[in-house]
Every structure is written in C-alpha cells, then in structure tokens.
Amino acid sequence: MAGGIAALAVGAALTAGCSTKPATAPVGASAPGGATTKIAVVAAENFWGSIALQLGGTHVTAASIISNPDTDPHSYEATPNDAKLIARARLFIQNGIGYDTSWAPKLVSANPASGRDVLTVGDVVGLKDGDNPHQWYSHDSVDKVIDAITAEYKKLDPADAAYFDTQKQTFETTTLAPYNQLESDIKATYAGTPIGASESIVSPLADTLGLKMATPYSFLKDISEGNDPSVADKTAIDSQIKGKQIKVYVYNSQNSTPDIAAQVAEAKAAGIPVTTVTETLAPAGATFQDWMVAELQGLKSALAQATGH
Template sequence: MNGSLKRAAGGLLAVGVAVALTAGCSTKSTAKPAAAAVPGGQAGSSTKIAVVAAENFWGSIALQLGGTHVAETSIITNPDTDPHSYEATPNDAKLIAGAQLFIQNGIGYDTSWAPKLVSANPASGRDVLTVGDVVGLKDGDNPHQWYSHDSVYKVIDAIVAEYKKLDPADASYFDTQKQSFENTTLATFNQLESEIKTQYAGTPIGASESIVSPLADTLGLKMLTPYSFLKDISEGNDPSVADKTTIDGQIKGKQIKVYVYNSQNSTPDIAAQVNEAKAAGIPVTTVTETLAPASATFQDWMVGELQGLKAALAQATGH
C-alpha cells in the first residue's frame, strides 16, 4: 500500500476508533496517573498535569519541561513506524480523551487521525497545542519542524505557557524548568548546530526526503535535491522521472558532498540513491523520524544525528 492509501486508511480507522470509544469500547490505558503527589512536598499544585503527545519527540520535550509536575504519554514511539501513515487505536482515543494537554504536530503530519480523535472525544478543561499553529505553518508546508532550531524553541515557549495556564500555582517552577532545559539540557545540541553552521555553511548536500530540509536550513547547508522529490517521498508519492534523473546526475557528478536519508522511510528509489552515493565515495548519514531508540531523549537523539552529520561533512570536505 502506498503512502497516500495508508494515510487514507488511517483517517478512516481514526473515525472508526472514535465511534467505537464513544459507544463504550473498553481498552486498558497505559497513561501515567494524572493526579500523583508531587515528590518532596513542593509548594504549588499537588497533582500532575496529564499530557499526551501524538509523537514522542514533542513528548520528550514536554516531559522534561514539566518535570515532576506532569505525567506524559506519547502515542507514536516505535522507531520502525512511519508517522505519516500511522493508524490510530482505541487506546489512543482514551488517552486523548483523558488528557489535560494534547500536543499534535499538525501541518498535514498527523491530521489524518489526531484531530478526529480530539473532536470525537470532547473534554472540558483539555487544551490542544498544535505545532503548526505555533510556528505559523499549514497543511502542505514542511511538517518536520522538530528539525528546525527556531521552531523547537517556539514550541518550548508554547508548552511552558500551557503549563502555566493549567497550573498557575507552579508558574515559577515551569520558568525554572524552561531555563534549565534551554541553557543546560540543550547545550551540546546548540553547540553542535553552531559548530556545523560555522564550519560547513554553504556545503551542498543531497537528501532522501523533506525531513532534512529544516535541518539544512538551520545549519546553513545548501540542499541540492529538488524539493518536489523530497516532498513526494515524504508524502508517499512516486517522484517524477525528471527529479530522479537530476539526482542521479548530482550523485554521479559528485555535486553533493553528503547524502542524508531517513532510515524510517526508505523506498527502492532511495535505496538506489544510497548505493549510488556510496559507490561514488559520497559519505552517507542517516536521520530518523521519531526518537531512536524509543527510550532516548530528544536531545540525545538529536546530538547523535548531528555528530553523524558533522563526521560525514568532515570526511567529505577534509576538515
């Protein structure tokens, strides 16, 4: 089944899931308790904010910003899953129905299922944070904004604002968490981005899909792969012959210095390009769509990928 059909099926299943839940479907929830006592007898609220994230990269950030004052559950966690074609379950509907804060990506990424479950399971007191709204993007724009430095920091601001709204008694705690996360937790991540941009800005690269575009923009790398190809692969569509011919020429002519591909979405076309790049002596490095391993934190995952990209750039340029 191609990507478009998978997404259509996922959307239909999401509707069915919602109907099943509202009809009384009983499914055991894996959500953490929403009202656990705060360790250490800290001042402020004695309950935890129940947070559910559609994707675990936003969930990791939300959990670390919330600290001891939130209980977070992510829906998509399997690194072998393509979130574009995710099929929702009855338990997902229960999690969203019980959340005080639900974080969804939007921008056409999880819109085949997440908004449907939200609307089918209304809950008073639940806030919904849509990343696309936070960063000012809409369906059809590049949804992979967790690879954009600026977008990540906008989402951090938005999550903390939600926490302070839901738990105003602990506002100062969330401010402290935010400061620590940005200045200490993300220090190595920020340093690597700065180093790569300083040393390799303008270096031409190729990529398998549009997930790499926000990262290339952040790092100042020059993306030579036609965006129409990147978008087609990302959305599960067949790329044009003209785009594939262009990329073949870029690889064989060594116009690109490094090839970056999403190992969670490797089509026959991408596998062929990876092999061609390796045969041409072009360093190849990978990124993934969700945390890999699933137990990783956002920053450890990103640091690992940035280190791999930096090593590939160093190999390609000799410095």
C-alpha cells in the same frame, strides 16, 4: 476511519465511566497526602512528548502515542488505548501541518473532555497543511514549541509558574547545550556545503545549519508524502551524485523506497559519505536531545570526511 474513531470514543467513555475518579482532575487540586495533581500530557509523537516531559518535570505526567521507530505517523491507525489517553489528558500536543491530521484531531473530537487544551505545532510556528511538517528538525521551531508548552503549563497550573520558568531555562541552557553547540559548530564550519537528501525531513535541518540543499524540493516532498517522484527529479539527482555535486547524502532510514535505496548505493559507490536521520526518537527510549546529538554527530563526521576539515 470515522467508524473506528467512533468505536474508540465509545470504548474510552466506558472505561472512564467505570472509574471512581474523574477522567480529568483539576490541575493544582490537592491529592491524598497533600500532593498536587500533575498535569496529564499526551503527545501525538514522542519527540514532542520528550520535550514536554522534561519541561514539566515533576509537575506533569507525559505519554506519547507514536513511539515505535517503525511507525509511520502519516498513516497511523488509532487504538483503544490512544482513545483512553486522549480522554484523560489535560494537554494534548499534535504536530499538525498535514503530518498527523488524518487521525489526531479526529481522536480528540471523538473523546471530548472539559478543560483539555490542544497545542498544535503548526499553529505555533505559523505553518499549514502542505508546508513542511518536520519542524522538530528546525531549531527556531523547537524554540517556539518550548515557549508554547511552558505557557500552557503556566496557564493550567499558575501556582507553579516559577517552577516551569526554571524548568524551561534549565532545559534551554543546560540540557540542550550539546545540541546547541553541535549546531553552531556545524554551521560555523560547513555553512554553504551542498548536500543531497532522501526526503523533506532533512530540509529544516539543512536550513538551521546553513547547508545548501541540492536535491529538488519536489522530490523530497514526494518521497515524504509517499508519492512517486518525477523522472526529471530522479535524473537530476543521479547527475548530482555521479558528478559529485553534493558532499554528503542524508536519508531517512525509516522511509527507504527503492529509489532511495538506489541513490544511497550510488552515493556510496561515488565515494560520497552517507548519514541517516529518523522520523521519530531512535532508540524509542531516547530523549529528544540525545537523539538529535547522535544524528548531528553523524552528520558532522560525514561533512568532515567529505571536506577534509
């Protein structure tokens, strides 16, 4: 992919060179009409992009590279438009933790720009390649990323620090209130309930909600990374489903392998409620909180059906 990245860099440079405006105007500089230049933010994935846009409000512009629910971030191939976005960004947000590391850092390096900051979620939450990358399903990690994005905005535009503090407070206490309440309700009612899952994307959510993940983590990780799970793991999961050792089965509908399709069918046949999550915002235009609330409501309904309360 190195040759492709280099070509994208050349294309972005040519595009920037034809422009009469600098690719990255200084934040806080006066624009025509006395307006203040907005911070140009680009996120590798749209769930972080949604949060970044809402935290920045009228003081930022935000674009996300991966916004199609059918796109697999693990194997994404960068485009010339991605290179243009990166070249003009003042803040680039990437997930890291092995999730987008095959393309995002290379795209940044191939399109250098002075004054650009790069925020890597893995660094923010203290995780590395090989750890679970799906940290947008962890409430604690989301809180840390909110703090980190706000700190970046205040660094890039210190004159508007008070505005960003207000945005953060509103987002955390008002905008995310339904999301926060649903998580609290599920944890209070269903903590300790055993569930099964199709891949590791569900693990941070289960940890946040206090649910007991019965599926072997080795299986969850294999499916997430596109590897063939072991026979022993598949046998264990079949036994869990047939023996109704799990109350609910949660699967990523964007990554349904033949093994997962079989498990979903087995769970339904056994009378075990099945609910879904997705890898990226669904629908693509949803906000982070609307997406999460819809998934949490689905999980809560499945748990209620399974437990009778």
